[in-house]
Amino acid sequence: MEDADGMPPNARGNALQMAQREATRDRLVEGAVRVFTRKGYAACVVADVLKEAHVSRASFYAHFASMQALVAEIADRFAPVWQPHYRELANLPGKTLEQLTGWCARMVRFYRENEAVCVILAQASLLDQEIYGKTSGYQDVLADMIADSEPGLAHLRYDPDARLRIGLVLSQLDRACYYLGVRNWEGDPQVGIATMAAQLHHFLHGELRRGGAAAG
Amino acid sequence: MEDADGMPPNARGNALQMAQREATRDRLVEGAVRVFTRKGYAACVVADVLKEAHVSRASFYAHFASMQALVAEIADRFAPVWQPHYRELANLPGKTLEQLTGWCARMVRFYRENEAVCVILAQASLLDQEIYGKTSGYQDVLADMIADSEPGLAHLRYDPDARLRIGLVLSQLDRACYYLGVRNWEGDPQVGIATMAAQLHHFLHGELRRGGAAAG
Structure with missing residues (x-):
């Protein structure tokens, strides 16, 4: 019935x-x-x-089971909020400086708008090995998105050296967003955003050259 | 007597x-x-x-007066240990990629050798506005050292935009040293060091061009 x-x-x-x-x-x-x-x-x-x-x-x-488990849930709930931003980065067709500048501006604004959760996750992953492991796992997802976005970046998935390079750069991107979006919002973020975008452009096109050279 | x-x-x-x-x-x-x-x-x-x-x-x-005051003293005692490294960076004559790679390798090793204090200061400055203010103050000292090292970088002292750019880059240098020296020491640091050095080279020579253009 x-x-x-x-x-x-x-x-x-x-x-x-x-x-x-x-x-x-x-x-x-x-x-x-x-x-x-x-x-x-x-x-x-x-x-x-x-x-x-x-x-x-x-x-x-x-x-x-613990406070850590609760923070892990905060991180998990936040993932679907920020992952589309990285998917957008991965999908930028030519990864031009102009596109990257727009993307960096959106990311800095995103950190600003989600300041509370960004601060919690930054603190928790510095203090807590378990939460650090979780945020590192998310970084791997981002690295894969970028690796899969074009053939010239495919080595970012399987080459351990390239993996370390992109890990470092993603970690620095996070620091830059935090620095500009949360710590120094009073300053003109556009200036910092241009620096971030120039770094990201320098990195991605360096990797595209490596990937192209390896394929050719 | x-x-x-x-x-x-x-x-x-x-x-x-x-x-x-x-x-x-x-x-x-x-x-x-x-x-x-x-x-x-x-x-x-x-x-x-x-x-x-x-x-x-x-x-x-x-x-x-407080735990913060004690941590501030830890930071103050540590300053004369790491400041000479930044003085060395400032004094590299041509700031070539080779010199910067050597310097980045020494910095990553330095973070590794001083892991305990580096972790304490990273945690304290994320958790504590007062300690953050202190470490920011040190960052200003570093920015000045680099600004004063050659005429082409003098704008890093007085131009507020340039000041934000170097603040961001110093903050990212710290993150890179921490990432490579403390978090991921198992990986081959040389690969990450090359990435750090390339970023620093890209930044400094970009600023030298700006400084030269402004002077010329």
Whole structure:
């Protein structure tokens, strides 16, 4: 027997429970972002998150094994927000200086608009080996996107030296976005954006030359 | 009346007290570096430093108003260790790619050899506005050294746009040294060092062209 919405009554009860469960999880994640932003990630303990989210300790641990697990979830939820920006970089047809300047400007604005989460993830990945591992894993995804975007960059996927080079450059891109978007927003970001774009252009075209030379 | 060592007796007593005071201060700084390295700066409270240094709480506060003040002292003591490296960069006569590669290799090795202090300062300046202000101040000193090293770079001292560019590049140099020296030492650092040196060369010669164009 099915209900009006096409689900058996038990499933509807379960669906309600699941929705409540999800709502609690969301409250924990959103509360954590607020309290980390206010007090700093390093200064927060589980009790701060409970108080901010109005959730019991038992509920917290039903969702997350630890604070790290909660921060890992913040990182995971944020990934689909920033990954399209890197996909856009990968897909820029000629990777011209003009295109890269536009892209860098968007990235700096993106860090600025998502300052709270950017600061939390920067702090957590510096303090926490587990979160660092997660953000490094994301960096690998970005490196692959760029490697796969054109044949002249394919070596960025399989050549270990090229892999280290792009790892370094992506890490520096993150630093530049953070520096311009979060730390020094008062200054004219356009000047810094031009420097970022020039570096990225220099790097990508150097790699395109290497990749072309290897293929030829 | 003077003593055999040429000091009045009171002064000798004072000198002894001062030496003891300095020894306590050294114990606090060295104990803090050890315990921050073991537990992470963010996880440490004053009690951890007292226990590690075998110093009383009263003595701690006779020397330092806060943990931040102690970390600021760690940063100040470390400055004369790393500043000569930047002076060396400033003084490289032609700033050729070969010279810059050698310099970057030495810097990465330097971060590796001073990993404990580098990690503490990276964490503290991300978590702590006051320490960030201090490390930013050091960055200004570096920018000045480089600006003063040759006429073609003099605009790095007074032009606010150029100042932002060199601030960004110094911040990225720090990130690169950290990435290669502390995070990814297992990988072949030479590959990353070549990338760092190419970036630095690209930046400095770009600025030399700007400086030359402005002067000409």
